[in-house]
């Protein structure tokens with residue numbers, strides 16, 4: 001009988017396995033991963049001088065637990081803050097790139113909004129904060145605070161960029177809890193941002209080394225950071241450490257209860273018994289293998305939708321691109337009628353992502369608003385991208401390098417009512433002693449969120 005069995009070898013399952021202390025008690029724990037490789041949506045291809053991330057390519061350095069994990073894995077020296085020259089971000093409107101106006105002065109002069117729409121943004125501090133705890137879509141929140149036009153221009157593409165979702169469908173308190181807290185605490189976002197700037201200055205003065213060093217593009221309260229040579233470094237390091245307990249090519253197909261714990265079955269019919277089980281795979285997978293044992297829990301897991309997303313990484317000769325690429329890349333609001341959600345200038349952000357004299361872009365298509373993108377062939381995807389990007393950044397020739405990553409159910413969607421769906425899962429899980437959940441479907445989709453949840457769950461699971 002194993003002490004614990006962890007289902008899923010993405011960052012969530014691996015982190016739980018690493019932190020719960022089972023390594024020291026070798027043989028008492030196993031991690032079952034369905035595929036032949038670990039990492040889930042995290043992966044990096046290295047070919048022809050390119051280093052290409054399949055899914056995530058960075059995290060914000062604001063989560064101390066991620067930095068702690070990186071430190072414990074000996075990765076601190078291998079953290080790579082985004083290049084400070086990539087600070088500028090762009091938004092597409094009427095067929096051209098406009099810098100995102102991060103300051104009030106830039107907001108006054110931006111071509112992204114009409115004067116009346118700008119005036120509405122500046123009214124934000126006058127809009128009373130919502131005090132009740134009801135759910136609200138990200139779009140409604142933004143439209144209420146800064147006006148519809150600004151919500152469509154700035155918030156809608158940001159939501160597709162981060163969540164692959166639709167701002168009108170996703171829940172603000174579940175997707176961007178910080179925004180909701182800002183409104184609750186300060187009454188308006190402007191006062192909250194001023195307070196955060198002050199806090200940031202104080203923390204810099206107090207000597208936050210990474211914040212000082214990076215100076216890279218600021219996200220909401222952090223600097224984008226990756227690992228030198230590619231994002232999968234963290235997975236490779238975890239795999240090295242966890243070698244004795246990892247079982248690849250072992251998809252769980254059934255789970256049932258025994259007198260002392262759990263019985264887990266894989267696709268070959270081979271079984272294992274464990275006192276504790278951590279479900280760290282996508283909820284749609286858990287819904288499948290739990291449907292005989294607990295149909296109610298299976299249904300609750302199945303209630304979390306996922307959005308498809310395609311990452312198209314392309315490599316180009318530098319001289320084939322007309323744009324100076326002096327920034328992070330751009331996002332495209334849905335109102336612009338294009339299929340590309342955005343394009344990141346990877347080689348402007350991180351080093352060693354493209355060979356000398358070449359550049360790498362990672363463009364995203366699909367999302368909850370365009371599931372049909374999955375039906376496009378590689379060739380059609382490439383043509384769509386080329387047709388949409390060419391007028392924006394001037395692409396003279398076809399890319400000399402390309403990789404396509406299709407994530408059919410890529411990112412869980414925290415739609416309105418997510419908190420209730422999550423509570424229901426938690427309540428049903430709590431009926432089964434020795435059962436735990438961890439993963440990106442509950443408290444945040446980013447690497448930081450997954451690591452944070454894994455720390456909490458590892459503490460519970462690791463207790464003898």
Ligand SMILES: Cc1cc2nc3c(=O)[nH]c(=O)nc-3n(C[C@H](O)[C@H](O)[C@H](O)COP(=O)(O)OP(=O)(O)OC[C@H]3O[C@@H](n4cnc5c(N)ncnc54)[C@H](O)[C@@H]3O)c2cc1C
Pocket residue numbers: 007008009010011012013032033034035037038039040041042054055056057058059250251252253280281282285286289309311407410411438439440441445446447448450
């Ligand atoms: C295109 C894309 C871009 C992203 N960009 C960023 C970014 O820049 N920054 C950021 O912070 N986050 C980003 N994310 C989100 C982040 O990558 C994920 O939320 C995170 O990696 C999820 O980790 P996880 O371990 O919870 O799940 P997963 O990575 O989905 O891992 C789950 C694992 O469970 C396995 N599994 C499935 N079924 C079974 C079964 N029956 N039995 C056993 N194992 C099973 C799967 O094979 C998989 O390995 C991005 C995601 C995508 C798709």
